[in-house]
Amino acid sequence: MILLRLEEQNMEKVSCKFCKLKSAAALTLKNNELSVLENNCAQVIFLKGDNIIRQDALSTNVVYIKTGLVKIHIKGPIKERIMKIVKAPTYLCLPSSFGAKINHFSATAIEDTSVCFIDVNVFKQFIYTNGDFALQIILDMSRGELQNLHHCLNNAQKQNIGRIADTILFFAHEIYNSNIFELPISRQDLADLNGITREGTSRILTDFHNEKILGINGRKITILNEALLRQISVKG
């Protein structure tokens, strides 16, 4: 079914030249380069829950998330782990495509998401011939690495309650820019994102609810006492 949708979408002629949602790197491309890109780029729409890329599969494409929200997850030696939530616009698979040939993680849409698959060789060619493009890609990777570092550090030092607080604030500020939002993931996912159990997540959320820090109605979250939440997030 996903494959069918993929087929349909590929049929559409994608125009990169007139794409309104170019990445910073793509903005540096010249007209003739954009033509090349256009011929080696497939745009696909994924619905919430669809698997975008699969761990351990061969990868010959770079993935550009044009719109939407995606979770990056890894099947670890012990259990599933969600590494991070990323929102458009961003590239994925740069490390996988260049470093190894197989994907080191899976990506799943947690909201409807539109994605461009770009042939890795074309991508390499751009890096090779367009210094501006290369620089933008390196900047993008740098930003990603620093974000990883931060997330890693947080997770490693805080106790469960602090991590959940962190995640709630992350969704409110980084993703939805609002103190009222609909959580796009299940409690299980929330647990995997923070390396704790489903039960623990549940307990902490009800605690927050009882302490009047959060209003919770199913997946609908309202931040009632942001100051306290922030304090919990920092103190761990």
Next chain:
Amino acid sequence: MILLRLEEQNMEKVSCKFCKLKSAAALTLKNNELSVLENNCAQVIFLKGDNIIRQDALSTNVVYIKTGLVKIHIKGPIKERIMKIVKAPTYLCLPSSFGAKINHFSATAIEDTSVCFIDVNVFKQFIYTNGDFALQIILDMSRGELQNLHHCLNNAQKQNIGRIADTILFFAHEIYNSNIFELPISRQDLADLNGITREGTSRILTDFHNEKILGINGRKITILNEALLRQISVKG
């Protein structure tokens, strides 16, 4: 004192052209580019324990670790955390220099280490004008990111005993290529590297000793039962 040594070293004429320890990226540079590099590159020797770069300081240099062993550490909101141990040859500060202007972490030599400081603008220029160089840098960053991912994942899911086992195996295989080696860091550092307490580290090491998995004499480690150690590392 460190500054003095820095001064002395800077006086030495560094010849990048004839450097035997070029990075994969530097190998792609043409003769004239190497001349530019030579004029914007300072080589410094750091002794064990010396601080190479400091968190929150302004950074206008890319750091190339030519020989030696370095720990990357961050002063987190809660306590000090050692992110990773890296050995030569490798670049540091790529994310810091390009993304932000300030260092996001400190680096300290844990063995005598020789380092080249390279002006970030020269570096950028190479990326701009030499596609091969840019590609190599991107490959390097990709490798780093995957390594980070792995370390992050391991640490997040395993319990203390598995992390220590992991670290021991890391030193044996990645760093010293021997089952007998001298630990280059204190128990405190070992603890910070794995996000556990000094006491916990101590206890686990003596456990390993009692179970005849490791021979321990101060900082001298001998792996006696590698199969079991590996099993502990995997099972967590």
Next chain:
DNA sequence: CGACTGCTTGATGTTGCTCAACGTGCGTGG
């Protein structure tokens, strides 16, 4: 010798995981 650092060991309290039970909504198949 005394102060200090790095390391070890034991006792105690807390965190958070495991297990088990139960309610709910959703899709499938009889």
Next chain:
DNA sequence: CCACGCACGTTGAGCAACATCAAGCAGTCG
């Protein structure tokens, strides 16, 4: 239509893993 399995969510009880606190020991340096 209902019965059933299945994923999700919540709650409680018990227990293992860890951190914390406290004390002690060996080696080093002034």
